Amino acid sequence: MQRLVLKFLYVVAALKYPAIRRDLRYFVRDNYFCRLNQLRFAGRDYVSRSPYKVIDYQGEFDQELRYVLPFAYWHHLNGTLRQTISCSNTKPFYFFSENHLERYDKRIWEAGYDYYEVPNMTHSPTFDFTKWARVPLRDQYKNDVFAFDKPLLVIANKYNIEWDKPPVNFLDIPALDRIVTMFKATHQIVYNRPLATQIVGDNSETMDLKEHQWLREHHPEVVQMNDLYEQHRDNVQSFNHLQLMVYANCNRFISMHGGTAALASYFGGINLILSHPGGGLEHHFNEYATIFPALSGATILHARNRDEVFQHLKTF
Incomplete structure (x- = not known):
């Protein structure tokens, strides 16, 4: 029965979004099925309303922040x-x-496939916010x-394998040097690129950009999240706890495609996201104008390359 329903929903997706590539219609189909699956819980969610929902997730951090966490918070409310x-340190x-x-x-990125327990679970041109609440x-x-x-400015960088290819979405040392030089007089810059030992890994190997020591030598006024963790580790539950405390005091972020961008979108203000075309599907579905600003009401600026990063920085 499920296979038949999925085939039918693919046809619906094709009719409603004929301009979307055929292979991308599967994402729309899956989100339709996720929403349809919620009908099974209508009585419990809207009539009896007693605690019953167990939300179990091991997939990507990005999906957890965008879909799972707001779903869990809705059930809490x-x-x-x-x-x-979930995973360690969550x-x-x-x-x-x-x-x-x-x-x-450890996170398993494939865990997001065929996971229909949440109303929104993958890329889509539209999202269902019926059982989704801002956390x-x-x-x-x-x-x-x-x-x-x-005022704080958080630079949330990353440097890891993406889609089984070398790093794509990251700020290299020359770009970091230019940004720090632009803003260090007006903002307290906090630089955040977690070490592999500080977060739960998935299939994306974290690599060494060698920028931490470079920043200490050339821009010692920049506060590094790794150093804050060493200073405060006895007073925080985990590196994630530290990130949340620092981010909560900030409303200006520069972040990278993926979970880094999703987390920075939770705190309002302005989040400038570097996300190159050709990798993730956020571009195809215009998600930087839909689900990302919905996380907190933040203004999302999407840069498709480093040149656009600096164009946005000059404008905003």
């Missing part, structure tokens, strides 16, 4: 959340869950510990 299960994200289990020590991470973690004399 609805009174129907029973338990959340408790700070699920602060609202009274029964959160960190079961997995108030900023309100939860705003603090006086990471307060600085100047």
